[in-house]
Amino acid sequence: MSVQTVKQPMSMKNSVIMLMTFLLPLAILLIPTNELFTPQIRMYLTITLFAILTFIFGNINQTAISILLPIGYVVLAKAPAAAVFAPWSLYIPWFIIGGLFLANVMERTNLLKRIAYNSILLTGASYNGIIWGLSLAGVALFLLIPGNTVFPLAALAYGLCKALELEIGKETAGITMAAAISSLLPGWFIFNANWGLLTGLGKGVAGQVDLTWIQYLMYNSISIVFYAFMFWVITKMFKPAVPINAKEYFKDELVKLGKMSFDEKKVLIMCGMLFVFLLTTQYHKIEAGWGFVVFPMLLYFPGFNVATNEDIKNVNYGMAIFTAACMGIGTTAGVLGLGKVVATVMLPMLAGKGVMFIFGVVYSMIFSLNFLMTPLAIMSAFTLPLTEIAMSFGINPAAWYMFIQIAIDAIILPYEYVLYLIFFSFGIVKLSDFVKFQAMKTLLTIVFVFVILIPFWRLIGFLMM
Template sequence: MTGKENKEFKPIWVIVSFAVLIAINLIPAPDDLSVIGLRALSILAFAVIMWVTEAVKYPVSAVMIATLMIVLLGFSPVGELGETLGDADLSGSDMLGTSNALSLAFVGFSTSAVALVAAALFLASAMQITNLHKRMALYVLKVVGNKTNAIVLGTIMVSVILAFFVPSATARAGAVIPILIGMVAAFGLTKQSKLATLLVITAVQAVSIWNVGIKTAAAQNLVAIGFINEAMGQDVSWIEWFIYAAPWSILMSIVLYFTMTRLFKSETSEIEGGREMIQQEIEKLGPIKPSEIRLIIIAGLLLAMWSTEGILHPFDSASVTLIALALMLAPKLGVFTWKQVEGTINWGTIIVFAIGISLGTVLLRTGAAQWLSDVTFGAMGLQSMPLLAVIALVSIFNILIHLGFASATSLASALIPVFIALTTTLGLGESSLGFVLIQQFVICFGFLLPVSAPQNMLAYGTDTFTVQDLLKSGIVLTIVGYILILILSATYWQWIGLI
């Protein structure tokens, strides 16, 4: 077995996952938790161990989780939960049945959030196929000039601009990082230089910051929206999310600039020939192609439709994105063919996303999320605390548990249902939506470790920085980001009625 295969399969953790699953199923269900709820919690424990340890590839674990939902839930008594389990046909049986369990296991595939993620992957693919995202990044870096600090600022600006148009954090990082490494090489420095460390960490941290600010910038945001739609019967439009979250990301971008330019001193204050190198890269791309022009038009219209959702038109984000996808695939009018795009899409992402939503939905419908919320947070006495104190404590819990998760999408799948249930426990009323959104913002914190986010791993693979380098900047950003969450919770978010 090769080293790569070993990384993709960790038998010890697979055994541990199944052992925990079996152990939970063997214990009697507590009085305030149904048997089917206990089964759901056992599947959650299995999923968390698989996700945290990456015992198998994420799509493989998603298929295993779906199978466990079908088998364990299918042979579980439903008791008084029949009405909360959706369209289950329970006639003639006290058991849920595998056909009904199958519907629950695949309920995530029928959500608008999955449609939006799938379409967003196509949009990110269109940017990569046409190289439009690289052209945009090059032009911004060309404008900012040769000064090192100006290039740091330009790197942040590129990440901000791409966040509006490229709904994939990994794709955004993948567009910018090779350009920055090329600039370092053009100056005659190695990938281990201080300049390379400064620029690459800046790029990847900026990507994480703007995962918070824009609804469509990260898949985990769409997971949260899916649960909010399902459990709370509410929606958050693109522009509403932007109004809530963008101030935090703007302030954090400023903090990022000063953090990076103070913590990581480059060998030089100016990259001689940097502008020429950028111009050479632009020339390699050649003149702008008709497909790029069409993509610019489609992406611009898409952004306009997203930002005016519920204001100038009735179309939701998922519907608008699917319409854009149809235009991108249209013969003559589009930007790519199906043959071009099918090999560039990570189809496993869609499976992981949908099964994650299914698992969270099961936790909500079986009452398992409510029970877990009561047990986890009940002992902390949160009911007697003011909302700001609750946000402070739960956010710390959120940040700490993220240390074990390599996927914010999986973390959102595990935690958002619990946070939704917590709003019921605490009786937050009109502040419920705001509380859940704020915790989703914290879930996007991926500043500390390479394993905290896929874009971090992509950047770490370039050998331009050490774990300690990322941690040094990440600790500052996490602390300041946390403090900003509390400040905005006490001021801005209250002023605009979010909480």
């Protein structure tokens, strides 16, 4: 990574963006206050809009803003520190640290590559075999390091396309898009950080939402069918012009890795212990997320001794700070009463409408917001008020959070979701292919959610409270 030592002059475009970043939030201070729209809420919105604009434009260091955001709430908005910093008492920031740490260990020991290569060989390693193999690898890795599979699968897809000397086209698009959804869509049915983030953000309205790892999987089991269906779509949408067989390539790569090392086996043993913990949450009553923190750290303990100082040192702690700060947006909004303000404005418009209409309005809103805000910013800013609305209509908050998690994945362009942008940034997918696939995925998601998922939730009694 290069280090910039000479300060570059700010362009006119960047100057305008920087000006907007400061002036738009300050404009909120011109809005008169009343009993509903209090001075505290006005200051909160000013601070929050400033932070979100910096997250969108990337014009100020994200971690720096994440550190200053909760301080701004306490000092300027006079919000109680206990509410602002409450996310650090939850498992989500620690969950992220634990997951990133385990990913570092698995990557260093080559366990990540071994799982991915064997998954693809298991499905034949033809072009279709690669696509289906990535679907298996995505689930296998997501079970071990939920939410932290993007970089290893993106690197795998890029390396595979280069090793097979594929020209940029349908083949590279298919492999890359398969890797992308295999790294993200398992979160629709496997416990992950986004779920914890949403439950934490809505806690001020809905209270504690407790689902075990198994319950989360059961209530979302129908999503597994959609996950598999999307890989079938890829094999049809990006059908290769000539046959591809990568069996020898993956066999050679496994030979290079050699026999599974003792360290890899110890990591797998630790992962087995973690799964036992997850499967027994209904008995020990400990939130599943804590397991993803505690068990990876056991790799430092006698009997394991797998982890190194570099593994913990190389964790991206800025991501945990960023996530906690975004969660603080929701917890602070809750204690200041912003959810009630938004609900007061929106409820009359939704009064008398059916549940499907409410879900449709929110899905359309999130789809539109994706063009302007990051998914994390959308969740942080709108989960609490949207939960207030859901509770007003008797919608089960757990189902509501699952729905929001699916809706934020509805994108068209790469810039809308940084995790998809990572795959696109390798330069082996044409923009037209990316847009075509994401548009198709969004349309199919709408059909799935409103024709299959919501009726399924209604059938099993999960949709309403």
